[in-house]
Amino acid sequence: MEDFKAYIDAALMYAGGTHDFSDVRGMVERGEAQFWPGVHSCVITQVDYQPRRRILNIFLAGGNLAEVEAMTPLILKWGYDQGCTAATFVGRKGWERTFLSRTGWEPQMVMFSKELKGDEYDG
Numbered sequence: 001m002e003d004f005k006a007y008i009d010a011a012l013m014y015a016g017g018t019h020d021f022s023d024v025r026g027m028v029e030r031g032e033a034q035f036w037p038g039v040h041s042c043v044i045t046q047v048d049y050q051p052r053r054r055i056l057n058i059f060l061a062g063g064n065l066a067e068v069e070a071m072t073p074l075i076l077k078w079g080y081d082q083g084c085t086a087a088t089f090v091g092r093k094g095w096e097r098t099f100l101s102r103t104g105w106e107p108q109m110v111m112f113s114k115e116l117k118g119d120e121y122d123g
Helices: 002-012 021-029 065-081 093-097
Strands: 034-037 041-049 054-063 084-089
Touching (some): 021 041, 041 065
Parallel strands (some): 054 084
16 A cells, blocks of 8 residues: 555545544555555545445545546445445545546535534533
8 A cells, every 4th residue: 555655645635634544554454444556546445334225435536537437347346246235435526527427426415514623612
């Protein structure tokens, strides 16, 4: 994974500060996430086990966009083989203008976020 650190770090810039490279590497090493290397890109996935279905979540993708697109069908097939019945692709809004739109991916929801500061909640 070290060879792909720049791609992962670039994708993590849009992840809201939830992880750093060592966190992602640890998740992959523990089997909590899957690392999909390309030549000039990589993808990190997780299987989300919900009570009524499994969902393959493409958590991070970085590097060459055409290569990520070419890798995606293999990744989706793997998810299907693991029992996933749906897939999600988490990313910044700009992903809407990529191959996702023309290959059947649809925006499903909007996520709002707010940084919490303790002084906002004092009496």
